Amino acid sequence: MKIDLLYGRNGISVNLPEAAEPTVINKPAFPPCPDATEQIATALTNPVAGADFKSLCQNRSSACILICDITRPVPNHLFLRPMIEGMIDAGIPKSEITVLIATGLHRPNLGEELAELVGDPWVLENVAVENHYALNDEDHIDLGTTKGRGVPVKLDRRLVDADLRIATGLVEPHFMAGYSGGRKVVAPGVAHHETIRTFHSARFMEDPAAKECNLVDNPLHEEQLEIVRMLGEIYALNTVIDEDRNLVFTSFGEIIESHLAAVEFVRAFTEIPVGRKFKTVVTSAAGYPLDQTYYQTVKGMVTPLDILAPDGTLIIASHCGEGVGSDHFRAAQERLVSMGPDAFLKSLLAKSFADVDEWQTEMQLKPMRAGKVVLYSEGLPESDFAVTGVERATDLKQAIADSIAMHADPEIAVIPEGPYVVPQARSAA
Known part of the structure; x- marks a missing residue:
């Protein structure tokens, strides 16, 4: 065989x-789904929680879109341009729109790799696409510490200062945070190294609840939720792909609720008894x-x-x-x-x-x-x-x-x- x-x-x-x-x-087969363009348009128009995308863009002076780095096969080429075009149509200047790569403590994505990651030359030609550098102290704003476990919270100022904040990512099992996507794109995605290194300490890593597919009493998940609440208003576009990298699910809305909607969808296809x-x-x-x-x-x-x-x-x-x-x-x-x-x-x-x-x-x-x-x-x-x-x-x-x-x-x-x-x-x- x-x-x-x-x-x-x-x-x-x-x-x-x-x-x-x-x-x-193997995963069970995903159900038939609309084509990717239709999925994204439907998600942006029908949010899981909060206002629709067009309404969110109104009367905003700036925007920051978080995307995952090259280690995640997120279909950025499918949603970045329609989101950016919607922002421009609503009156946000191109010069005030930033696509920020949530590298965490990974290396930056540059040159041909950056072009592959973004997947759409139009995006690179029209707005700033920049890497997050967790070791650059001056790039971060200190929001204090979490009440739960005293995690220092320092986030990239390009996200914190933006008038409209949107995280994007792939929802899949994560061997420590339960599931990737949503809140995880913020922290550790664009967090300072002290925030990330606290998450990565043995205090968190050796906790038996810090494991794949588990969000119940998971210390990382709980701290990430507190961090996005400390940050304030933020939304997320969450995606799920099949083994051929085809888009099979998209959710949009308030970052916590839209992430949970994607988790509930993907569980049946990834947790295999x-x-x-x-x-x-x-x-x-x-x-x-x-x-x-x-x-x-x-x-x-x-x-x-x-x-x-x-x-x-x-x-x-x-x-x-x-x-x-x-x-x-x-x-x-x-x-x-x-x-x-x-x-x-x-x-x-x-x-x-x-x-x-x-x-x-x-x-x-x-x-x-x-x-x-x-x-x-x-x-x-x-x-x-x-x-x-x-x-x-x-x-x-x-x-x-x-x-x-x-x-x-x-x-x-x-x-x-x-x-x-x-x-x-x-x-x-």
Whole structure:
């Protein structure tokens, strides 16, 4: 049997060993939906909560639209121009409209990458498209601290000062905040590094409620909600896409309510009850653009843990064409490898602020505690692989065969879309 995994830009096909008895875990099919242009127009005209888009644009002097960075395949090319044209028609000067890339602590998106991200030359020609830089103190406004957990709240002044604020993004499972999109595009999206590094501290990361698909008592979600309420009036356009990157759902309106509407839609297609655990789980890091660094690959390791049997083997395919990731992440991985998982975690528990990108290394501790992690990657040279802390597979078929033999169990789980699907050991009943 041959299986296809999302991998890089073109995917990868794997011939399974003859002994394998696979359970392939995919999303159910999305229902038929209107074309993308119609979906967006309908969402903007019929908000989940608050006024419609045209009314919101009236009597505004400036606007800021947040978009996700290149690590999220958001269909920006579908909605940016109609939104900007609506703002201009309402009298907002082009010079006062900013598209702000919510990079968090990621690198900026520049040049050809910026053009790919925006997806529409008209946008780049008519309004300012700028990156958020979390390390630039002067770019942020201090809004105080949250009452819930004392998180320092500093946000990009281009958003705070705008007369009309709109966040846009993709709603999908997030291995820490429950679901991406909505409030998450604000914080950590355009937050100061102290805000982000507080979110990424062990105080939050080790909380059992800070996990994929969970918004109940999730400390990150609760703090994000408080932050957008501190900011004041803000709206959101939330999107859901299928495995072929087609737009299948759009919601618009007040940021909290419109995000929840998208979450309720997508749950039925991403939270997949499987009814059991497996000794061998084969997954991906969701292909381009998510699997371009090892940093992003960790997400694909965490998402399927509910169906990994104790001491099982997790095999993940990720292209990693850009290598490990940032220098900060490499430094954290080097500490993990040199100190070992237990000592590394102990060093984190004493910190109020996580080091930049250190949190992703902490997330890797979860699959390492659960079992053995095996990575197949054509993009990582040996010098980079040395800091991953996991085993390397040079042949996916052989890695699967070795796991079947080691566990004496031919039944394997295969998750072609990686972290876009969250398999759960519970039964459908």
